[in-house]
Amino acid sequence: LQLYAAEAPTMAPHQPTLPAMGVRVLCGSAHWAGARTVFDDTQFNGRVGHDGARPRQRYLTARGASDNVLDGVTLVPMAEDAGLDVEDFGPAQPQPEIQDNEFRAKSTAQQEDGRALLGAPAVPGKPPGTAPAGDGSAAGAPPTSKRSKRWLSGRGNTKRKKLEQNKRLQDWLEKNDVWVSDKADWGQAASAVSMAIETREQLENEATGRGLVASRDIAMFEDLAKVPEKLLLSRNSAIERFGSECIHKNISDYAAIALHLIAEKNDGEDSFWAPYLAVLPTVEEVGCAVFWEKEELEEYLGGSPLALESQYVRMRLQEEYQSLKDTVMANNPDKFPLEVFSLEAYEWAYTILFSRAAKIDGWPELPEFICLMPYIDLINHNPSSETHIRGISDGVDLPLQISEQERSVLVRADKYYDQYEQVYISYGQKSNGQLLMLYGFCLERNAGDFIQVPMAHLLEGDPLAEAKKRWLEQHKIPYERHFPLFRDRFVNEMMQYLRLLVVKPEDLGLPENAPDDLLDKALDSINFRQADAEVSERRAMLILRGICDELTEKYSTTLDEDEKLLRDRTMFELLPKKQRMAVRVRYGEKLILRAVTTTLDRIMNNLGTLNDINEKRANMQKDMWGRLGFDFDSPAIRATNLDELMQELDIE
Secondary structure (H helix, E strand, O other): OEEEEEOOOOEEEEEEEOOOOEEEOEEEOOOOOOEEEEEEEEEEEEEOOOOOOOHHOOOOOOHHHOOOHHOOOOOOOOOOOOOOOOOHHHOOOOOOOHHHHOOOOOHHHHHHHHHHOOOOOOOOOOOOOOOOOOOOOOOOOOOOOOOOHHHHHHHHHHHHHHHHHHHHHHHHHOOOOOOOOOOOOEEOOOEEEEEEEEEEEEOOOEEEEEEEEEEEOOOOOOOOEEEHHHHHHEEEHHHHOOOOOOOOOOOHHHHHHHHOOOOOOOHHOOOOOOHHHHOOOHHHHHHHHHHHHHHHHHHHHOOOOHHHHHHHHEEEEHHHHHHHHHHHHHOOOOOOOOOOOOOOHHHHHHHHHHHEEEEEEEEEEOEEEEEEEEOOOEEEOOHHOOOOOOEEEEEEEEOOOOOEEEEEEEOOOOOOEEEOOOOOEEOOOOOHHHHHHHHHOOOOOOOEEEEOOOOOOEEEEEEEHHHHHHHHHOOOOOOOOOOEEEOEEOOOOHHHHHHHHOHHHHHHHHOOOOHHHHHHHHHHOOOOOOOHHHHHHHHHHHHHHHHHHHHHHHHOOOHHHHHHHHHHHHHHHHOHHHHHHHHHHHHHHHHHHHHHHHHHHHHHHHHHHHHHHHHHHHHHHHOOOHHHOOOOOOOOOOOOOOHHHHOOOOOO
């Protein structure tokens, strides 16, 4: 990270100015420059000098920047100094002067921040931040303040480490036939994307870790990246490592890749995948809700279905680990030493799988498979993206059944990307709860958000329970799983289940002990896809409304409290990441529950008028004008049955 600073003239004796600054973040072998950020109420528009000085000469004040300064920086890329290497970070040299930046400081406190930003003690008679040059050293000598040293030992080292990791990963990719060069070659255009050490979600101002950005303008359907099969971590790679006697058919793909990932991580620098493993995050950095402590789930997600779902998934993972420990690991202690293949390591491996693994369309002999894809898995999530990942085969088929086919995984652009725009893929239609549970983040503006609502328990004690279960299985409605509850629609499977649920023996004209074949025939005669009778439809609506009321009452905070917290962006961004994500999840869930209850009330309020409407329309057929279709007192609702009424009220 490089900061470029210049002194701006003092506008008034009591209003010293802060330095203008530009920011560059090294991304693999490329630069990013031209940052713009806001501190308090003063806006800074940085300009970087273009005098041709080498990067080592311009590196000056990064060691003096404070944590809060860097946290507010919004990166805007610039294609200059491509090919900068980590070795270019040398001793600080004099800084090129930058003109035309004048800013007005707000207070004396900002003056102190200015000195800390430049990392130099004040010099009498000179603007704040000017370094002494008593021994002939440059005016921009390395900072000596305690604040700057603290920054150097913290975030500065972290970013330099990320730069080194990116450079090493890039070299490894190039060595293994992944085209990542920013320069065109014979028959090969320059790589379309580059690695960034940090990205940020602009709308919600959340850091999103590493990512891939467009290194040039990208056309729609252009190839973004292609990774050969030999770099993938998959079930096949696990079999190559441990043998088919260990990775047998009863072991899931996820478990197989998890074991392989742990083994390669333990190999350290001896692992073929070492450069890739070095950039993988820790459990804490990802922040999957599955691995939150129980106390955190109860405190931050109290009342949300996500709290119980996360505990359940973690329990199943622990059961899976124990099963592998008692079988595969116990039978092969030389391949699976317990000090290496611990539960902690297993949870880390699943953190990586949850957040990065993908099921992709493979090749004819392997139509679909799950894998980790180095380089490609750096691409972040956008729910509207349609970027496609699939397996391809390159090469030719030769005579005598000799094939020279090389299998790879290809990512192709779904739209036009401007240079330096971040490239996205979609992880699928995921609720905020699912995103936080498996990926460690969620979205305030998630149009596809939903709540998973359990309803299987509602069949308990029903006199027709067995007959209804047979009907559900026959029509392939997964009632034992949770139904999704969206803000703007009801899924048809859930409505069929609720309509079936409220059917009583007297509605069928049969006794409770009627033979199974008669009960099955009676249920098959009812079309549960559509609303049939007013009474039964109202029963179904009341059950759903009761579920929504029960879920709403479980939350420890109200919708208004969460909304107030979200609106106060200053306070909200001061919260820990886990708490911010939890607020977004439960706020979205409460919005869904409120929208559903409002819709249900509107439907039930109109159900009572349906019989009157049908009776009036029947009477219209008795006179000439009615038969001709004229109605001089037409009601506002024109539905002729409950199904049309729900459509008229925008309920699917």
